[in-house]
Amino acid sequence: MVLSLRLAALVLLVFVATPVQAANPVEACTHKSWGFLTFNNHQFGTVNTCPYAVTVWFMRPGRPSVHADVLPGGYFDTGLRSGEFDDAAWSAAICRAGHSPMPAADQEHWDQILNGDYRCVKN
Numbered sequence: 682m683v684l685s686l687r688l689a690a691l692v693l694l695v696f697v698a699t700p701v702q703a704a705n706p707v708e709a710c711t712h713k714s715w716g717f718l719t720f721n722n723h724q725f726g727t728v729n730t731c732p733y734a735v736t737v738w739f740m741r742p743g744r745p746s747v748h749a750d751v752l753p754g755g756y757f758d759t760g761l762r763s764g765e766f767d768d769a770a771w772s773a774a775i776c777r778a779g780h781s782p783m784p785a786a787d788q789e790h791w792d793q794i795l796n797g798d799y800r801c802v803k804n
Contacts, residue, residue, distance in 0.1 A: 705775070705797060705799065705800065705801060707731070707777055707801065708775050709731075710730055710735050710775060711727040711728065711735070711757070711773070713730070714727045714730065715727045717762070717763050718758075721756060721758055723762060724759065724760060725759045725762070725763070725766070726756050726759050727751075727773075728755070728757075729751040729752065729753055729755055729756070729757070733777060733778070734751065734753065735750070735775050735776065735777055735778060736748055736749070736750050736751070736775070737749060737774075738773060739773050740771060740774075740787070740788070740791065740794060741766060741770060742770050745787075745788075746786045746787055747759070772794050773786075773794070776801035777801060779804055780802060780803055781801065781804055782799040783799060783801070783802045784799060
């Protein structure tokens, strides 16, 4: 009986914890490198530190999102310099190449994307 309760508790823990852990681990591919990249003429962007290609969707309030595939070790370039936008007012979605965020990375879903409340689905 005790073993059955422990097993049930373990299964429940795995079931409850899985969505949180699997929310979007691909975000970690670019998380630490967002900023004004000195090697790219100080334009705002990020580097893909994962060993696989990712797609980055970059959003600013009131503007359409821009996206691009980024190879391992490559960088995503927004084309923006430090004086051209408030770096506090942006959001991004990151998925493995060949996948897209759900909900879409657009103004309608700004808060969800900003809070990482999206999942990546195969195109």
